Amino acid sequence: MQVEKFNYDNQIVKQFMIASVVFAIVGMLVGLIIAVQLYVPELNFGIQYLTFGRIRPLHTNAVIFAFVGNIIFAGVYYSLQRVCKARMWNDKLSQFHFWGWQLIILAAAITLPLGITTSKEYAELEWPIDLMIAVVWLSFGANLFGTILKRREKHIYVAVWFYIATFVTITVLHVVNSIELPVSLFKSYSVYAGVQDALVQWWYGHNAVAFFLTTPYLGLMYYFLPKAANRPVYSYRLSILHFWALIFLYIWAGPHHLLYSALPDWAQSLGTVFSIMLIAPSWGGMLNGLLTLRGAWDRVRDNPILKFMVVAVTAYGMATFEGPMLSLKSVNAISHFTDWTIAHVHIGALGWNGMLSFGILYWMVPKMWGTELYSKKLANSHFWISTLGIVFYAVPMYWAGIAQSLMWKQFTPLGVLQYPNFLETTLQIIPMYIIRSIGGLLYFVGMFMLVYNLIKTAKAGKFIKNEEAEAAPYEKDSDKLKRGMIHRWLEKRPVKFALLALVVVLIGGLVEIVPTFLIKSNIPTIAAVKAYSPLELQGRDIYIREGCVSCHSQLVRPFRSETERYGEYSKAGEYVYDHPFLWGSKRTGPDLAREGNKYPNVWHYLHMEDPRQMSPGSIMPRFPWLLTQTLDISTTPAKINAMRSLGVPYEIGYENFANQDLQKQADVITQDLIKNGIPAEPDKDIIALIAYLQQLGTDIKVNQATIK
Amino acid sequence: MSVIVVLIGASLLVATGFLIAYLWAVKHGQYDDKYTPSVRILFEEEKKSENRNQKSEINSKE
Numbered sequence: 001m002q003v004e005k006f007n008y009d010n011q012i013v014k015q016f017m018i019a020s021v022v023f024a025i026v027g028m029l030v031g032l033i034i035a036v037q038l039y040v041p042e043l044n045f046g047i048q049y050l051t052f053g054r055i056r057p058l059h060t061n062a063v064i065f066a067f068v069g070n071i072i073f074a075g076v077y078y079s080l081q082r083v084c085k086a087r088m089w090n091d092k093l094s095q096f097h098f099w100g101w102q103l104i105i106l107a108a109a110i111t112l113p114l115g116i117t118t119s120k121e122y123a124e125l126e127w128p129i130d131l132m133i134a135v136v137w138l139s140f141g142a143n144l145f146g147t148i149l150k151r152r153e154k155h156i157y158v159a160v161w162f163y164i165a166t167f168v169t170i171t172v173l174h175v176v177n178s179i180e181l182p183v184s185l186f187k188s189y190s191v192y193a194g195v196q197d198a199l200v201q202w203w204y205g206h207n208a209v210a211f212f213l214t215t216p217y218l219g220l221m222y223y224f225l226p227k228a229a230n231r232p233v234y235s236y237r238l239s240i241l242h243f244w245a246l247i248f249l250y251i252w253a254g255p256h257h258l259l260y261s262a263l264p265d266w267a268q269s270l271g272t273v274f275s276i277m278l279i280a281p282s283w284g285g286m287l288n289g290l291l292t293l294r295g296a297w298d299r300v301r302d303n304p305i306l307k308f309m310v311v312a313v314t315a316y317g318m319a320t321f322e323g324p325m326l327s328l329k330s331v332n333a334i335s336h337f338t339d340w341t342i343a344h345v346h347i348g349a350l351g352w353n354g355m356l357s358f359g360i361l362y363w364m365v366p367k368m369w370g371t372e373l374y375s376k377k378l379a380n381s382h383f384w385i386s387t388l389g390i391v392f393y394a395v396p397m398y399w400a401g402i403a404q405s406l407m408w409k410q411f412t413p414l415g416v417l418q419y420p421n422f423l424e425t426t427l428q429i430i431p432m433y434i435i436r437s438i439g440g441l442l443y444f445v446g447m448f449m450l451v452y453n454l455i456k457t458a459k460a461g462k463f464i465k466n467e468e469a470e471a472a473p474y475e476k477d478s479d480k481l482k483r484g485m486i487h488r489w490l491e492k493r494p495v496k497f498a499l500l501a502l503v504v505v506l507i508g509g510l511v512e513i514v515p516t517f518l519i520k521s522n523i524p525t526i527a528a529v530k531a532y533s534p535l536e537l538q539g540r541d542i543y544i545r546e547g548c549v550s551c552h553s554q555l556v557r558p559f560r561s562e563t564e565r566y567g568e569y570s571k572a573g574e575y576v577y578d579h580p581f582l583w584g585s586k587r588t589g590p591d592l593a594r595e596g597n598k599y600p601n602v603w604h605y606l607h608m609e610d611p612r613q614m615s616p617g618s619i620m621p622r623f624p625w626l627l628t629q630t631l632d633i634s635t636t637p638a639k640i641n642a643m644r645s646l647g648v649p650y651e652i653g654y655e656n657f658a659n660q661d662l663q664k665q666a667d668v669i670t671q672d673l674i675k676n677g678i679p680a681e682p683d684k685d686i687i688a689l690i691a692y693l694q695q696l697g698t699d700i701k702v703n704q705a706t707i708k
Numbered sequence: 709m710s711v712i713v714v715l716i717g718a719s720l721l722v723a724t725g726f727l728i729a730y731l732w733a734v735k736h737g738q739y740d741d742k743y744t745p746s747v748r749i750l751f752e753e754e755k756k757s758e759n760r761n762q763k764s765e766i767n768s769k770e
Contacts, residue, residue: 232743
């Protein structure tokens with residue numbers, strides 16, 4: 001048989017690699033800043049674009065989609081070519097993918113600090129960027145399948161399956177969760193409301209973790225770990241088994257983010273059950289990775305790359321054990337809304353994603369520059385400082401989460417809350433926040449060791465732009481679907497394989513979402529719940545713009561400790577007009593679901609000007625610009641129209657009078673403020689925000705009053 | 709709202725079909741060759757310049 005000569009494209013791998021390292025530093029720097037802001041609230045320097053609420057999504061997006069995203073693409077482009085024995089399908093498409101992705105990151109870096117956000121976690125980017133993501137992502141998919149189709153190696157290696165599952169599922173997730181109705185170029189409303197929006201969002205959110213932070217990384221693990229150890233993977237059969245099990249189970253677990261919420265109970269239980277089952281395939285992957293090193297642990301001692309990979313896989317094992325535990329209702333009752341969640345995701349992000357990325361970088365750079373790693377010693381130091389960083393990050397966060405949660409729930413013997421003032425529980429954990437930021441700093445410092453080491457390595461070698469390779473051509477065979485050959489048959493047919501994976505993934509999503517989406521009776525309507533007034537609607541959009549949802553939930557769970565503190569627990573029917581939902585996932589500050597009428601208008605005014613005027617010691621940033629910026633009411637008619645299209649019962653033609661109503665309501669609030677000695681003006685942002693906050697949760701209170 | 713019944717029914721049908729196909733595949737010994745692919749990826753670079761490989765071996769012994 002004639003052997004074909006061809007070459008691998010290393011250039012595209014290099015580009016993605018450099019982008020990944022650059023954005024890792026940016027993303028971690030922003031993370032460090034927001035970590036410090038939690039105990040030095042003035043660290044936004046009075047600049048509205050740098051408040052916690054606005055740059056927290058910048059941190060998560062930079063780390064997930066810029067750092068991790070780019071290294072996934074680097075690793076995929078490197079390993080895919082080699083296991084397929086083929087150059088990437090189309091070099092121009094590779095370049096389009098690269099530059100398109102960086103453009104999206106740039107757009108995110110500009111829009112998020114500007115407050116242009118949908119507020120849906122890890123899907124904050126507005127609709128024009130969502131469209132860009134879809135196009136660029138599809139270009140990646142085309143390149144992926146194009147390369148698989150022209151491969152010279154019949155067998156599709158296990159890593160490639162993981163890449164296929166990643167592409168297929170992320171496509172579906174992104175499309176479904178990003179269905180939104182544009183109001184203007186940079187503003188849109190989710191088509192889903194309240195509970196349905198929450199379910200779609202966390203179906204997306206959970207599976208973004210599953211199919212962006214997990215499956216591609218498992219694929220990378222199955223290529224780079226055996227290569228770095230120079231040993232075959234422990235069990236190839238196990239890799240097949242746990243792959244199928246993982247993609248089948250993961251898609252159902254999303255509702256575990258909504259335990260004790262207004263989501264129907266059966267959906268919550270479904271999420272929990274599948275989360276528990278997920279231990280099996282997750283640990284299958286973890287053990288397969290670790291056992292690959294059986295009998296070769298001496299190499300781990302000598303090789304910093306393997307050290308990174310071992311800690312990464314161990315962190316994966318810990319996080320995937322912890323995840324199912326957190327999905328148990330009794331554990332979730334304590335952990336949810338606290339820093340425990342933050343600790344959990346950082347075991348995954350810093351441990352699993354970060355450490356595996358570093359291992360891969362240390363492995364790929366010497367290969368692609370045809371040399372040896374500049375300094376093993378420095379890589380070892382990097383390993384230890386980042387491992388230490390993870391410990392110093394995670395332990396205080398676990399401590400903080402549990403301590404604060406127990407304080408929230410503590411009653412005195414007389415049956416009243418022992419810590420009725422939320423702020424008291426925050427101040428208790430400030431020392432933990434300080435230690436956490438030191439952990440983050442250690443990890444951050446390690447990045448510079450990596451950069452120096454890799455630059456030195458590259459300088460010592462010569463970049464191999466096109467790496468020569470040769471392989472026998474792919475012999476097209478026509479084996480029919482025979483008994484006992486199904487998986488074999490599938491492995492050779494990537495498109496059919498992808499379709500099958502898509503079906504598997506879709507089933508999970510559909511069965512869960514379709515019922516709550518379609519059955520109206522799942523959400524008992526409450527007659528007292530009214531659509532937002534135009535001023536409240538504008539105020540709600542300011543709440544979204546400022547990222548209040550980053551720190552304040554709007555969901556009272558049915559626990560006595562919560563109903564005592566906040567008021568009546570939340571009902572699904574209260575959220576029917578919430579496009580998007582704003583339940584939040586973290587209580588750095590108190591829940592706001594029943595905030596309305598708790599404090600006078602003047603309290604909110606002064607609190608926004610400087611939270612420490614009203615709550616000494618508060619860690620909330622100041623929002624003085626709300627007091628001076630003029631509310632843009634030109635958008636009101638468009639917003640009313642959009643909401644009406646989504647089913648909110650504004651009368652036809654109301655958009656023409658909405659601004660009159662808005663001004664009337666603003667005047668009432670302003671008069672009240674003036675009466676209390678505040679020289680307020682009715683056309684400012686703050687008036688709308690106060691109107692929104694004062695309305696929160698009051699529909700139900702009114703209702704109860706009338707019943708009594 | 710009967711669309712739900714249709715959707716759930718169809719979904720479960722596909723899910724069941726997939727499950728059967730999967731069980732059938734396992735039962736009929738799909739995973740005959742569960743070793744070669746794992747080893748093959750380790751040998752892909754053999755064709756590259758012999759000099760470099762030797763050099764790296766020397767280096768790694770240091």
